Every structure is written in C-alpha cells, then in structure tokens.
Amino acid sequence: MKTKLTIDDFKGMLVRALEMIREREDEFSRLDAIIGDGDHGQAIVAAMTAVTHTAQKGTEFKTMLNDMGFDVMLQVSGSTSTLLGAFFLGMSDQAEGTELDANGVRRMFSGGLANVRLQTQAKPGDKTMMDALVPAVEAIQQTEGDDIALLMQKGAEAAARGAEATIQMKANFGRARNYGERSIGFADSGAMSWSCLFQAFAGALNQ
Numbered sequence: 001m002k003t004k005l006t007i008d009d010f011k012g013m014l015v016r017a018l019e020m021i022r023e024r025e026d027e028f029s030r031l032d033a034i035i036g037d038g039d040h041g042q043a044i045v046a047a048m049t050a051v052t053h054t055a056q057k058g059t060e061f062k063t064m065l066n067d068m069g070f071d072v073m074l075q076v077s078g079s080t081s082t083l084l085g086a087f088f089l090g091m092s093d094q095a096e097g098t099e100l101d102a103n104g105v106r107r108m109f110s111g112g113l114a115n116v117r118l119q120t121q122a123k124p125g126d127k128t129m130m131d132a133l134v135p136a137v138e139a140i141q142q143t144e145g146d147d148i149a150l151l152m153q154k155g156a157e158a159a160a161r162g163a164e165a166t167i168q169m170k171a172n173f174g175r176a177r178n179y180g181e182r183s184i185g186f187a188d189s190g191a192m193s194w195s196c197l198f199q200a201f202a203g204a205l206n207q
Helices: 007-023 025-035 040-055 061-075 079-093 102-119 130-142 148-168 175-183 189-206
Strands: none
Touching: 007 025, 007 040, 007 061, 007 189, 025 040, 025 189, 040 061, 040 079, 040 189, 061 079, 079 102, 102 130, 102 148, 130 148, 130 189, 148 189
C-alpha cells in the first residue's frame, strides 16, 4: 500500500509516461492522420519532454506543477501543449507541500480536470482526449481508501475503457467532426495518448 506520494514519486511517474508515450509516438500519429493532422504523436512527445524536463528541478508540488504548466505552453505550440499545460496548472492550484496523501492526490487530479474544462468545450462522447481524462479522474475520486497506487490503477483502467470506447464514436469536436460517419471505427489519438499517460502513472507506482 502506498499512502504518500512524494515529489520523487511524481517525477518518476512523468519519466515513465514520457518513455511509454515515446514508444507509441508513431501509433498516435497514425491514428491522428485518419481524422486529423497526423502530428499528435510528435506533439504529445514534445509536450511530455518539456514537462518532464521542468519537473526535474521541482522541490515541492505547487511551484513544480505551475512551472510545468507554463513552460510546456511557452515551449511547445498547439492544442496538445495547451491542454496538458492547463492540466498541470490546475493540479498546481490544489497541491501543497512535498508529499500528498490519497485525498491530496484526489484534489490534485480534480483540479487538473477542472482547469482543462475551462480550456475546451469537449466532453465525454465527443471522441476527444476528454473520453480518457474525465473517467480517469472520476475513478480516482470514487476509489475509496488510502492506497494511492490503487487510485492510479483504477484511473488507468477507466481511461483505457474510455479511450477504447472512442472507436465506436463519431467525432463531434474540432476538425475531426468534418469527417462525420467516417470517423467511426478508429480510436481517438488524444484519448489513447492520455490513457497511456494514466497507464504510465499507475505502472510507476505499482512496479
């Protein structure tokens, strides 16, 4: 059981996420090419590289997360970095100190989602990254107990289910909506990469 999340734990989660996302870069870009620009793999790798690099200098949660959010938006252009930056900035609003208990982790992820919602009107069912992010954060909130590793595992499982569900969805948001029925039958690249992010977070704490 893991009852405290330290700064070093979180840095390890980010390093694991960058590794796993980099391994799947081509997959994410291929998915994006079906109903988008085909550059999501490159974009999410660039964004995660930026936040992971910034995080290594962090000594406490609030400032570290704040710096991660701002740096990724300054260093990497595009919607991917804007939404990832908003996520970490929202986390910063709800995080204090050098370690968090389970309730602190719940608040941190809830703050991240709340800030992303201020940046996009997309919601679950629209075939976007929100199909992975929203269920992940909701699962973290709803999982009882003090085991942070379990919270992350439940979040990862919910994100994976959400991303898988986008295969049968018609895109209702962004440029992808122009494809209409043709967007059905393929997973959303953003949902898949955010699911990978949560899978990595859980893996780092459950290894």
